[in-house]
Amino acid sequence: MKTLAISIGDLNGIGLQIALEAHAIIKTKCKPLYCIKETMLTQGALLLNKEVPQDFTCIPCGKDFKIKPSMPTKKSGAYAFASFQKAIELTQNAQADAIVTLPINKEAWQKAKVPYKGHTDALADILNTQTIMMLGCQKLFIILYTHHIPMKDVSKHLHVKELQAFLLAVQEHLHVSKIAVLGYNPHAGDNGVIGHEDKAIKKAIQKANKALGADVFNGPMVPDTAFTYNNTQNYTYFVCMYHDQGLIPLKTLYFEESINVSLNDKIIRTSVDHGTAYDIAYKGITPSSVSYLNAIDEALLLSDANK
């Protein structure tokens, strides 16, 4: 049975509740190591009016603080980062096979002066490796070529060499037989009538396929029909040129089920694809654990494939 390091996320949000409520299922699939001090666990469980399961294995980390439900605080930010660091450490030391992260709050990280915007860029910097952002579920995975940058800057990144290298890195992690690649402009440029970037995308695809000796990458696809029923029956993996090109259809189709995967060559890390949901945290409402359970399953799948 695989061991997973669970980064507990922002304790002022819904993460701990999800971890406690899903534990009974999780423990049938893997051995979870929860990166949280017992004192903090007890405090949180009390606020949630929940019993702590006997076999809930805690790995101490961070400094104790008073949980303030639904508030992005400096202390909750610092704790969430400490938990994430511990999870990375466990995985690097081979005490865990992969990391699953519960949601952090970006504002709390800022307050705690954590020098990262989120898990993905923290991981890339700490491990000193390229990290590719993939989001989705087994039915549809989106791989983002650019993500949290202004829309008007996307075009600057659409060059043949940069994109070709990205495509090859994607396939190095995925090892699948076919991957869809979206165009950039309306109608994928209508043969150069609407913008020029789609020609660069086409060239990058051709060069990547040539380097692989197989037609793995298909495109540039016309963006607005890429996610129709027929096409999603043919493809599971879609490389998208910008954040909303991929995340609009993903969240439109599979909002609750989606997870976030950091593709890199050092550590397997999956995550829920939702936030801290401060609006319902510690309010007696049961949050959905679908994304968390999918993140666990995907981490196990990926660590199986890697062995």
Next chain:
Amino acid sequence: MKTLAISIGDLNGIGLQIALEAHAIIKTKCKPLYCIKETMLTQGALLLNKEVPQDFTCIPCGKDFKIKPSMPTKKSGAYAFASFQKAIELTQNAQADAIVTLPINKEAWQKAKVPYKGHTDALADILNTQTIMMLGCQKLFIILYTHHIPMKDVSKHLHVKELQAFLLAVQEHLHVSKIAVLGYNPHAGDNGVIGHEDKAIKKAIQKANKALGADVFNGPMVPDTAFTYNNTQNYTYFVCMYHDQGLIPLKTLYFEESINVSLNDKIIRTSVDHGTAYDIAYKGITPSSVSYLNAIDEALLLSDANK
């Protein structure tokens, strides 16, 4: 009973077949005037191996030519344009209440030297009026602020005054109680952290609402969660900043059902939201008429609302 002028579209494509097959249903809803010469109708029906219904009212237009199934020809382009012109004429002369257009082929229009890219810009020029492009179905309508322009130029149009005027023009045509307006950047800019355009969108919304004396426009919404189930239960009309922001979710959810509506202050025009489908034209395959029937229904709805 209302009268609709049917622009027959490219006769080398699937339009005529759809018109013939749907006629039995259409005639129960309205009085259709088909803008096609009887000689051309007979030629097409023969190729399709179909009988021409007795009550299929033809309005002559254009020059006879030999139908070449699945080919974008100069003559098919010229005929499609002549049919469209006739439909406009009938509506302007009050012989018809609205126009419904079957698909044309843009390449054929180019070959025929028709000086327009498509119906929407032809209509705007011929009627000398602003024409707003709305696509969708009764469950979800997308209103495009920009459409067939390169993605890297979208940002240049996101200015308060221009957008505010657009929003007010939209509401002048729709008269509804609430309309969603999408942001532009990932996470609608995350409070200015990712790009600056979303602030202009916010201001334009505020000014438009102030001018209307009611909070009709809501946004800027985070684009990637705008089309989740909960939000589409709350809104039917979505103003989108660029082509694929609106058409990706629309075609992902309602590919077959969608129609195209030209909002303007002179003529009601709806259209199918698919192409000439040369791949199946005159091949004994029955094309879906869902989009055509929806276009008929919407034209009738809009002409009722206008009277």
